[in-house]
Amino acid sequence: MKLLPDSLLELVRRTSVEIPDDVHRAIVDSLEREKKGTIAESAMKIIDQNIALAKNKSQPICQDTGSIIFYIDCPVGFDQPGFEETARQAVKFATGKGFLRQNSVDSITGKNDGTNLGPGSPALHFHQHRSPEVMVRLVLKGGGCENVGAQYSLPNEKLKASRDLDGCRKVILDAVLQAQGKGCGPGVLGICIGGDRAAGYELSKQQFLRKLDDHNANPELEKLERDIVATSNKLGIGPMGFGGRTTLLGAKIGVLNRLPASYFVSISYMCWAYRRQGVALGPDGEIQKWLY
Amino acid sequence: MTTLTTPVSEAATRALKVGDEVTITGTLFTGRDAVHKFLHDGGRLPPGVNLKGGILYHCGPVVIKDGQGNWKCVAAGPTTSIREEPYQAQVIRDLGLRGVIGKGGMGDRTMAACKEYGCAYLHAVGGAAQVLAECIKSVPNVYMMEEFGAPEAIWQFEVAGFPAIVTIDANGNSLHKEIFAASQAELAKYI
Numbered sequence: 256m257k258l259l260p261d262s263l264l265e266l267v268r269r270t271s272v273e274i275p276d277d278v279h280r281a282i283v284d285s286l287e288r289e290k291k292g293t294i295a296e297s298a299m300k301i302i303d304q305n306i307a308l309a310k311n312k313s314q315p316i317c318q319d320t321g322s323i324i325f326y327i328d329c330p331v332g333f334d335q336p337g338f339e340e341t342a343r344q345a346v347k348f349a350t351g352k353g354f355l356r357q358n359s360v361d362s363i364t365g366k367n368d369g370t371n372l373g374p375g376s377p378a379l380h381f382h383q384h385r386s387p388e389v390m391v392r393l394v395l396k397g398g399g400c401e402n403v404g405a406q407y408s409l410p411n412e413k414l415k416a417s418r419d420l421d422g423c424r425k426v427i428l429d430a431v432l433q434a435q436g437k438g439c440g441p442g443v444l445g446i447c448i449g450g451d452r453a454a455g456y457e458l459s460k461q462q463f464l465r466k467l468d469d470h471n472a473n474p475e476l477e478k479l480e481r482d483i484v485a486t487s488n489k490l491g492i493g494p495m496g497f498g499g500r501t502t503l504l505g506a507k508i509g510v511l512n513r514l515p516a517s518y519f520v521s522i523s524y525m526c527w528a529y530r531r532q533g534v535a536l537g538p539d540g541e542i543q544k545w546l547y
Numbered sequence: 548m549t550t551l552t553t554p555v556s557e558a559a560t561r562a563l564k565v566g567d568e569v570t571i572t573g574t575l576f577t578g579r580d581a582v583h584k585f586l587h588d589g590g591r592l593p594p595g596v597n598l599k600g601g602i603l604y605h606c607g608p609v610v611i612k613d614g615q616g617n618w619k620c621v622a623a624g625p626t627t628s629i630r631e632e633p634y635q636a637q638v639i640r641d642l643g644l645r646g647v648i649g650k651g652g653m654g655d656r657t658m659a660a661c662k663e664y665g666c667a668y669l670h671a672v673g674g675a676a677q678v679l680a681e682c683i684k685s686v687p688n689v690y691m692m693e694e695f696g697a698p699e700a701i702w703q704f705e706v707a708g709f710p711a712i713v714t715i716d717a718n719g720n721s722l723h724k725e726i727f728a729a730s731q732a733e734l735a736k737y738i
Contacts, residue, residue, distance in 0.1 A: 367696030
């Protein structure tokens with residue numbers, strides 16, 4: 256795995272400076288949908304220009320380069336501590352190069368040592384599988400959109416949301432209403448129905464590994480995903496909350512079993528600056544294929 | 548399109564209306580969470596940070612040193628402003644701000660301070676770090692870097708043609724309030 260350091264640095268760089276094709280297509284579509292001459296259209300034009308500039312200059316799409324979250328699929332017996340150390344060095348190096356902002360703060364002292372390394376940063380999630388393949392996915396998720404995430408416990412009397420899919424729909428749409436303007440829309444929702452509080456948020460974030468144009472294997476959830484996007488886009492919240500036709504670019508829903516006493520709906524919001532990439536690695540740690 | 552040049556006069560600020568697109572030329576200082584809390588707790592700005600008639604930018608940029616040892620801003624979009632709502636009205640009053648740039652809008656207390664003291668909230672496009680960094684022509688100074696770290700420090704930016712949209716004006720109007728009320732009413736039809 257002698258090429259792993261270079262591969263991980265390139266993964267971090269590309270994730271920070273380029274938006275994946277599926278997201279870019281959705282942004283271009285929404286620019287075309289906005290009414291000409293509105294401030295919503297102006298905002299979408301600036302967003303589109305920004306995507307091109309970031310790629311051409313190899314500089315971060317957004318200055319908030321976010322939480323650094325790695326998802327690693329690896330064979331049984333894979334050297335996890337070795338990978339983690341290499342990933343930490345790649346993050347530190349990428350920060351020195353300006354691909355990542357000095358973004359990790361000691362919660363008690365307020366100190367920022369400028370390395371992006373510390374408890375919880377970067378976050379690594381390993382998943383073993385019975386195949387020799389090593390696949391590394393990376394999500395960079397900014398703080399503005401993280402702050403508008405929400406977790407609802409059903410039933411919710413105020414929103415008249417019961418413990419069923421209609422209740423889930425009501426709280427999800429409430430989250431869209433509350434997030435307006437603050438999460439850098441048009442955004443994408445990652446949602447988990449069920450689980451405990453930690454697992455729910457965790458699976459809601461994993462939804463961001465899905466491509467925007469994929470389909471949910473569960474037809475009921477596929478229908479709900481489409482309904483959430485269509486209904487949100489009728490609300491007139493629009494890009495940046497300026498008013499307009501595109502409030503959401505997508506919604507993805509996962510499910511976990513729950514305890515009889517609990518019914519959580521966990522919602523993570525991803526801004527339009529949706530930074531997600533992935534690589535399949537060869538035996539020396541070289542990049543064999545980009546996954547998005 | 549209106550051009551604002553710093554320092555901004557009260558008359559120029561009061562002439563702005565919600566929905567106006569503006570471009571800003573002159574000096575911006577960044578200030579976000581740590582700076583607002585510091586000022587609220589009685590902290591004094593260092594000499595050199597003059598915001599009388601000025602514009603404060605809610606921003607934590609990515610800034611690196613170039614080959615000659617000069618600061619170079621490589622990414623500089625706005626951060627979410629609502630976190631400064633507990634402090635912003637006081638900061639507008641004490642510093643004599645004519646403009647606050649951020650994203651996501653602010654609340655009633657800031658709106659009231661904008662009206663009383665003659666300040667406008669200027670919404671930059673969130674996430675547009677490259678388009679906005681292109682408008683930063685130089686970075687002459689940084690203040691309080693040691694205390695607050697790079698994203699939270701007070702950066703001085705000389706800008707030209709920096710684009711923003713007026714979403715809270717000095718006449719008591721807020722686009723954020725209007726859109727929230729309208730979207731809430733619309734949502735009621737679909738649930």
